[in-house]
Structure formats: structure tokens, C-alpha cells
Amino acid sequence: MSNSQAARDIDTSRPHSARMYDYYLGGKDHFDIDKQAAESVAAAYPGIFVCARENRAFMHRATRVLAREHGIRQWLDIGTGIPTEPNLHQVAQSVVPEARVVYADNDPLVLKYAERLMRSTPQGRTTYIEADANDPESLLNAPELAEVLDVGRPVALSLNALMHFVTDAQDPYGIVGRLLDALPSGSALALSHCTPDFDPPTWEKVTAIYTGAGTPVQFRSQKDVARFFDGLDLLEPGITVGHRWRPDAQDDNAATEQQPTDAEVSLWTGVGVKP
Numbered sequence: 001m002s003n004s005q006a007a008r009d010i011d012t013s014r015p016h017s018a019r020m021y022d023y024y025l026g027g028k029d030h031f032d033i034d035k036q037a038a039e040s041v042a043a044a045y046p047g048i049f050v051c052a053r054e055n056r057a058f059m060h061r062a063t064r065v066l067a068r069e070h071g072i073r074q075w076l077d078i079g080t081g082i083p084t085e086p087n088l089h090q091v092a093q094s095v096v097p098e099a100r101v102v103y104a105d106n107d108p109l110v111l112k113y114a115e116r117l118m119r120s121t122p123q124g125r126t127t128y129i130e131a132d133a134n135d136p137e138s139l140l141n142a143p144e145l146a147e148v149l150d151v152g153r154p155v156a157l158s159l160n161a162l163m164h165f166v167t168d169a170q171d172p173y174g175i176v177g178r179l180l181d182a183l184p185s186g187s188a189l190a191l192s193h194c195t196p197d198f199d200p201p202t203w204e205k206v207t208a209i210y211t212g213a214g215t216p217v218q219f220r221s222q223k224d225v226a227r228f229f230d231g232l233d234l235l236e237p238g239i240t241v242g243h244r245w246r247p248d249a250q251d252d253n254a255a256t257e258q259q260p261t262d263a264e265v266s267l268w269t270g271v272g273v274k275p
Helices: 003-009 017-024 033-042 048-069 088-095 110-112 114-118 136-140 143-147 173-180 198-214 220-230
Strands: 074-078 098-104 125-130 156-160 188-194 267-273
Touching: 003 136, 017 033, 017 048, 017 110, 033 048, 033 098, 033 156, 033 198, 048 088, 048 188, 074 114, 074 125, 088 098, 098 114, 098 143, 098 156, 114 125, 156 173, 173 188, 173 220, 188 220, 220 267
Parallel strands: 074 098, 074 156, 098 125, 156 188
Antiparallel strands: 188 267
């Protein structure tokens, strides 16, 4: 699909999760209807801005750890969302310039801005696939993936704030399992997932807002998030709240005096390596 076609296909009649996330991060790639829905979420859960920021910070740290400490040179990032700098490939290539990254999403607005994701280092490669996480076979069989990634060598599967948009009826564990099955030993899963564990009544309201806007969601407990890592070797500190996963001096909020509360973040995160 061309960018002009993508622009024509953008549905502005109802809010979209990727554009709402852009609003939470302070971006400009959203419409009034997305802002209204996002502000409804923020009225119920003021921590949503903290949650979005900490989700990005976790992605940055997990990417750096996998590049520096585990020799990862390839990433498959599904549910990419609207580009927000630094993007995953910029983080990875700042550590290893030869890093290769395949982005995948099925939102026309993301496709419209996909050229932002193509600005690789000369040594590395990036590409964008229009694909649905609910159809892992089509994603894995996309020719663009084979052109950029060598699936005979370790790949980091990056699923940031994605799987809570995949309900149990859509077989989320089967989807992640199929993706990991296609990757060799030494590959990794980096995953973040919103949770109701710290404030169930608030997250019931958030669920109602998203579902009412036409986006089914299923926020999961720590135990249910841990299931995504079955069979993997979890890196320390295991499944933990986003801002507590390997905090370092490069964090976006490292210089702030007051750390967010677990309830504000409400995001389980983890990284596991395939034996």
C-alpha cells in the first residue's frame, strides 16, 4: 500500500489505540477523536502518561541490554505504533551499528510514517511490514522479513504494549509461541503489558473506555503475563513493574527526584532468552 493510499484509509470516525498512545507520549500524530478518548482514559487513570513514558524507557533499556550483554543483532518489533524518536533501531544501532530491525504493524497511519523507520545506519538495515499480529504466519512469511533478518541467527522479539490488545479469544499465548518457535536458540522475548493488579477498579474503567471505542482489550495479572515467558530463561529481575526493570542512568526519568509508584506505571515487563 502506498503512503497516499494509507492516508485515504485512515479511519477518523473512531479513536485508535496507536494514535491515543501518541497523545499520551506528547506526540502530534493523532486526531481530536483520539485526544477525546485519551483524555477520558486520563480522567480515570491519570498515570497513563507515566505508563506510556515508562513503556518507552523499558524498550530502550531492554534493547540496550540485549545488544550489549546477549549479542543480539536482530530485532522483530511487532505493534510498532507511530514512530517516536529514538525508535528501536536507533537505540539498537547506537550500541551496534550493524543491527537489523524489522517493524510490523497493521495501522494505515503507522504505514504513512513508516519512512521514519527506514533511516538506518549504513552498516545496518531496517524495514517495515504491514501485517497483523493475529496472523503470525503471514508476518513470518513476508519476503521483507527474510530480506533483512537471518532467522537462523538469534532475533529479539519485541512486543511492547501489544498483547493487551489481544484477548484470550484470539489465543495470545499461541501467537507468541508460534513467533518464538520460528526463532533459534539464543533469541529473546522483550514484552511489556498493562495490568490491573495495583488498581482493579481504575483498570475496569480503562477497559470500558477502550472496548466502548471499538478496541477490545484484556489487561492481565503478573501471573498471566509470566505465561508468555514459559520455556524461556528470564533475565533478572524477572517479571517486574516497568520502571524497576534494570533502571540505569540513561532512563528518561533518571534525573527526576521522585520515582513513579507501581500503581502509576501499572505495567509488567520482562525479558527472556530462548534456551
